Amino acid sequence: MQTVSDVQSRLLALVKSILDQNAIAADLKPATLLVDVGLTSMDMVNLMLAVEAEFDFTIPQSEITPENFQSVETLTRLVVGQLASATAA
Template sequence: MDNSSISAGERIIAVVQQMVRERSITRPVSSNDSLAEAGMTSLDAVRLVLLVEDEFNIEIPVNELTLANFRSISTISLLVTKLASLT
């Protein structure tokens, strides 16, 4: 699938929605919702990091692997945008 016309935020939403479905989380998750409060675990967070790196063909530096950067879809989108601007 060609993702060039889809925004980073929309791509991250798709990745998170995939994880939510796989985990059978029934609570809707919006862009600013805490992913932890939605039911995602620390293991889910690790998987999410890997999925985001794969989706955007980036490597997230260790110093950016913080709860603040992976709190919500919005914070992940900001991180991806920041990292993309550095390349």
């Protein structure tokens, strides 16, 4: 079972790798708004795919919302919720 801090660390690493690819140096914290550090809509798509690959699940269409992709914090809630529902199924 993934802990929230595990999930958050992995998500921070994913976002940092996208920032690195774009040569963006940002002070990334869980609550930092991803658009504020320079993630574009294309980066968000790449992030979504990276999250799905990292955690081995498909994000339901209904969960692919700007609210869920605002920050690592909101993404953590999304992933933890998805992992919990997958475990419960």
